[in-house]
Amino acid sequence: MLELISYEPILKGLVVLIIAGFAFPVTGVYLLRMNLLPLRFMLMHGAILGGALSLALEANPMFGTLLTNLVLVLVLISTSRYMKSDPGQLSAFFMVVSISLAFIFIYRFHVPAKETMGLMWGSLYTLSSVEFFSAIGLSLFLFIFQALFRxxxxxxxFNADIASTSGVPESRFYYAVILLTALTVAAAMKLVGALLLDALLLLPALIASYHAKSYKAMMLWASLWGGIFAVSGFFFSILWDLPASSTIALIASVTFLIILIKHKS
Amino acid sequence: MEHSLVVYHNHLPIFSNDEHWLYPLFELETFLKNHSFLVGELLLQDKIAGKAAACLIVRMGFTQCHIGLLSRRAIPVFEKYGVRYSYDQLVDHIQCRTEDLITDKMDLDETYLFLRKRAGRVQGTPLKIEDLTVTISGKQILQNLNLELGRGEQLIVMGENGSGKTTLLKSILGLLPAVSGKIWIGTEVVGTATWQKNRAESGYLNQEVAGVKFPITAAEVVAIGLTGKKISTAERKYQVELAMRKTRSFHLNTKLFHELSGGEKQRVSLARLLCQNARLLLLDEPTSFLDDQAKRELAELLIELSKNEAPTILVVSHDKEWIQFLNWKTLNLAAGTLC
Structure with missing residues (x-):
């Protein structure tokens, strides 16, 4: 097993996975608490659109997904402000638009479907140096953001109105959180894929919410669970010769089930 | 220099102040709140004391004092509350207008609040609303509403469900924009940049938090009142403890907020407002989800707060029985205006 780690692509994948595993669940807590689950779907579909566009233009898919998600978030924010509508509802519209555009691009530009669908399950071991450092940079930024503005x-x-009346510029934080989530979803798609990114984002946060006894504990536990899933998933995938992303997702799901049953009983 | 007011503990001076009038006594009150002395064991020594000073001395819990120049009007107060007093010189009255303004009808709490207001030491800030009109989704909810509330005053706004009570509170908090009209909190107009800087002066207790399922402890909820304040962790903990003790909720500090009873949640929320140092408290249907016992306890706590901290308080409620128990000035909100 250790032999495999000595290969640069695998080592790179492991390092990113460990750091992202601890950092990305932070946005999972944001998604849960700010009721942004529909937004996550928009970002996932946006990432597929970005990936298809990048493949059509022979550009880097990770940055394509990142850029598309940023554009989508900016359009969503301005539209919801202008129309005074709920961003959650509008995100459903953008989700449909994104996926339809993605398939139009795939069809018109003869993008290989297999490569596009590769976005669904990620490609942890094909990280370029720029992607490697971008993912680590984003993870560190998430930690700093959370520590500074905890x-x-x-x-x-706790409550948006109470936050506002306590002097917190709630709308600024709301948009900052949406933006960070967009970046995290794009990065997580490259690591574990669109279909399995919840294993790194949502499941750790959900599990933590079942047993944490304070806000501080919830943030720490979400991060810890994410790290445990990432590391254990990585090594078990090598041990059992399985795809890393699926193994991570499977371990996260089994843990979720056990904690849920324990919580309910 | 001889101090105007000195307090001794076991013959050792622990507090002294040279200010005039009743200010040394108010400073002493703040000092005692921040220290854990048993007031009954302390000896107070003041240069001059009239009826007003006597009321403050008694209310702080002193049982012994020595006064240089004592007004005869102070003696009944000391004797009524069993304070042992001595003096150097006794006079019929001291030259202080305040003493003349305290009537026999005023009880100790009323006198205390009156003196705090006169000293400009009331926590509360005035509220003024002028011709406020608010529309939601094209429907006019508030129409040319006017209201004036002095510093440290309390008001209950009654009204049926949907009459615009919550809209009124949210407008005061700047959470809902007004179509026309102005709202002043102290000297700041709601919506301006200077108001935004001092936004935490208005504290809000809403109904929605009752349903919060987020894992957050009672102490963490109270600490929300300190968000944005650059203070040390130790100071943060101290402020939270102080606020929770004031609302008798400190024993709940490590418990999850969503596991508390309705009454406990309201105590914790009030502690949050105290921690925030809010000068205007806006309470939206605070008795929702409370049983009779919890309602009574909440009313007692609010009455106590109104006397001790004296913030300006605006409560909206449709709970007639509870409103009667509070016995505060009440206005009815109907057809978008107060009457």
Missing amino acids: YQLRAIF
């Missing part, structure tokens, strides 16, 4: 975020997660 009190403001806690107030917003």
Whole structure:
């Protein structure tokens, strides 16, 4: 097993997975607490659109997905502000538009379907140096953001109105969180794929919400679970010769089930 | 220099102040709140004391004092509350207008609030609403509404469900834009940049938090009141503890907020407002989800807060029985205006 780690692509994948595994569940807590689950679907579909566009233009798919998600988020924010509509509802519209455009691009530009569908399950071991450092940079930024604004975020997660009346610029944080989520979803798609990114984002946060006894504990546990899933998933995937992303998702799902049953009983 | 007011503990001076009038006593009150002395064991020594000073001394819990120049009007107060007093010189009255303004009808709490207002030491800030009109989805909810509330005053706004009570509170908090009209909190107009800077002066207790399922402890909820304040972790903990003790909820500090009873949640939420140092408290249907016992306890706590901290309080409620128990000034909100 250790022999495999000595290969640069695998080592790169492991390093990113460990750091992202601990960092990305932070956005999972944001998604849960700010009721942004529909937004996540829009970002996943947006990432497929970005990936298809990048493949059509022979550009880097990770940056294509990242850019598309950023554009989508900016359009969503301005539209919801202008129309005074719920961003969650509008995101459903953008989700449909994204996936339809993605398939139009795939069809018109003869993008190999297999490569596009590769976005569904990620490609952990094909990270370029730029992608490697971008994912690590984003993970570190997430940690710093959470550490610096933990009190403001806690107030917003408790109640947006109360946060506002406590002097927290709630709407600024809301948009910052959406933006960070967009970046995280795009990065997570490259690592574990569109279909399995919840294993790194949502499941750790969900599990933590079942047993954490404070906000601080929830953030720490979500991060810890994410790290455990990432590391254990990586090594078990090598041990059993399985895809890393699926193994991570499977371990996260089994843990979720056990914690859920324990919580309910 | 001889101090105006000195307090001794076991013959050792622990507090002194040289200010005039009643200010040394108010400073002493703040000092005692931040220290854990048994007031009954302390000896207070003041240069001059009239009826007003006597009321403050008694209310702080002193049982012994020595006064340089004592007004005869102070003696009944000391004797009524069993304070042992001595003096150097006794006079019929001291030259202080405040003493003349305290009537026999005023009880100790009323006198205390009156003196705090006179000293400009009331936590509350005035609220003024002028011709406020608010529309939601094209429907006019508030129409040319006017309201004036002095610093440290309390008001209950009654009204049926959907009459616009919550809209009124949210407008005051700047959470809903007004079509026309102005709202002043102290000297700041709601919506301006200077108001935004001091936004935490208005504290909000809403109904929605009752349903929060997020894992957050009671102490963390109270600490939300300190969000944005650059203070040390130790100071943060101290402020939270102080606020929770004031609302008798400190024993709940490590418990999850969503596991608390309705009454406990309201105590914790009030502690959050105290921690925030809110000068205007806006309470939206605070008795929702409370049983009779919890309602009574909440009313007692609010009455206590109104006397001790004296913030300006605006409560909206349709709970007639509870409103009667509070016995505060009440206005009815109907057809978008107060009457």
